[in-house]
Amino acid sequence: MVKEQISKIAYKTLQQGKSIAGLAHKELSTRIMNFVLPDNKLGNLTIDKKLLVDIQNSMDRLREEDWNDAEKNIYPQKLLFDEPWLRYLTQYPKIWLDMPNTWDRRRKQNYKDLPKNIENENYPKYYLRNFHHQTDGYLSDFSASIYDLQVEILFNGSADAMRRRIIKPLKEGLNNFGNRKKSSLKILDVATGSGRTLKQLRGAFPKEKIIGLDLSGSYLKEASRFISNLNGDLIELIKGNAENLPFEDNSIQGITCVYLFHELPRTVRENVLKEFFRVLEPDGILILADSIQENDSPDFIQIMENFYKSFHEPFYCDYIKEDITSKIKDIGFNNIKSNSFFMTKVWSAIK
Numbered sequence: 001m002v003k004e005q006i007s008k009i010a011y012k013t014l015q016q017g018k019s020i021a022g023l024a025h026k027e028l029s030t031r032i033m034n035f036v037l038p039d040n041k042l043g044n045l046t047i048d049k050k051l052l053v054d055i056q057n058s059m060d061r062l063r064e065e066d067w068n069d070a071e072k073n074i075y076p077q078k079l080l081f082d083e084p085w086l087r088y089l090t091q092y093p094k095i096w097l098d099m100p101n102t103w104d105r106r107r108k109q110n111y112k113d114l115p116k117n118i119e120n121e122n123y124p125k126y127y128l129r130n131f132h133h134q135t136d137g138y139l140s141d142f143s144a145s146i147y148d149l150q151v152e153i154l155f156n157g158s159a160d161a162m163r164r165r166i167i168k169p170l171k172e173g174l175n176n177f178g179n180r181k182k183s184s185l186k187i188l189d190v191a192t193g194s195g196r197t198l199k200q201l202r203g204a205f206p207k208e209k210i211i212g213l214d215l216s217g218s219y220l221k222e223a224s225r226f227i228s229n230l231n232g233d234l235i236e237l238i239k240g241n242a243e244n245l246p247f248e249d250n251s252i253q254g255i256t257c258v259y260l261f262h263e264l265p266r267t268v269r270e271n272v273l274k275e276f277f278r279v280l281e282p283d284g285i286l287i288l289a290d291s292i293q294e295n296d297s298p299d300f301i302q303i304m305e306n307f308y309k310s311f312h313e314p315f316y317c318d319y320i321k322e323d324i325t326s327k328i329k330d331i332g333f334n335n336i337k338s339n340s341f342f343m344t345k346v347w348s349a350i351k
């Protein structure tokens with residue numbers, strides 16, 4: 001009992017420390033930017049005191065949920081303390097060195113600043129841009145090498161706690177196949193990026209077959225390094241497009257997809273949902289996690305607006321307004337549920 005109390009305090013302290021570090025970094029970098037390369041177009045992005053308190057409370061609720069799920073053995077407690085410090089240490093100076101390039105791209109509204117060697121015809125048009133004004137978009141090893149820490153800072157150190165919210169509903173959904181061997185079940189993580197979700201999934205699902213798919217070869221290489229030492233069976237990584245998944249109909253039992261939808265045009269979101277429906281086996285489960293939306297998080301609208309004003313996110317404004325639940329239903333899914341945790345909304349749906 002005492003050990004549990006100490007672990008919980010340690011977890012909360014770790015999370016608070018990361019949150020303070022994230023906020024301090026954002027405050028400092030904004031001040032420096034305003035001094036060195038002021039951008040009048042950004043306007044006033046400050047948030048009022050009440051909103052700050054709401055954010056804090058929402059983060060506290062997320063941590064409580066994260067702790068409770070680990071206590072119930074939905075995933076191992078060690079995932080809560082699993083921080084790649086060495087990786088962060090190498091990423092952090094690179095983020096600072098790259099920051100003036102990002103500011104410059106934002107000031108010039110230059111979002112087509114991509115590596116010259118890429119073959120455009122291999123990628124959908126919407127993808128060929130500098131999302132978040134980030135250097136090389138998703139199309140270089142450099143971009144992949146600093147992505148994780150950038151997201152961690154953006155979410156004040158809560159990114160993995162939010163990603164873990166997919167695990168509980170996924171476990172419940174996979175119970176539909178409880179009479180089968182776990183090693184025969186396939187979980188596909190679409191738009192897996194640099195592998196953070198894969199690590200959480202492997203911790204919670206040591207026996208199932210896990211596959212990560214992404215359009216970016218560079219991000220998959222980064223993911224491969226990140227997950228190479230994990231226990232359990234090898235995780236398969238596939239370069240592919242979510243609009244045209246390289247799997248047969250009815251062949252996958254669980255699909256997860258984290259932080260992809262806000263970066264897709266509406267028509268592509270629909271195509272991707274149809275692909276998910278096609279490849280899932282009947283009774284299979286889809287778990288979608290992405291930004292919160294306007295209708296169910298009205299208190300955080302200012303944060304959502306600040307996000308698309310300060311980052312190049314051309315489809316976000318439409319995303320936060322779309323009734324995704326109805327779209328999922330129209331495509332044929334049943335038993336659709338959704339829940340929001342801090343900045344992330346999680347949908348679950350059964351085919």
Ligand SMILES: C[S@@+](CC[C@H](N)C(=O)[O-])C[C@H]1O[C@@H](n2cnc3c(N)ncnc32)[C@H](O)[C@@H]1O
Pocket residue numbers: 124127138151163190191192193194196197213214215216219240241242243257258259260263
């Ligand atoms: C915001 S990142 C999210 C990455 C990861 N899921 C995470 O939690 O950090 C979006 C990812 O989606 C990938 N992506 C975008 N469009 C895609 C598509 N049509 N098919 C597959 N991956 C795509 C990008 O390459 C990028 O890795």
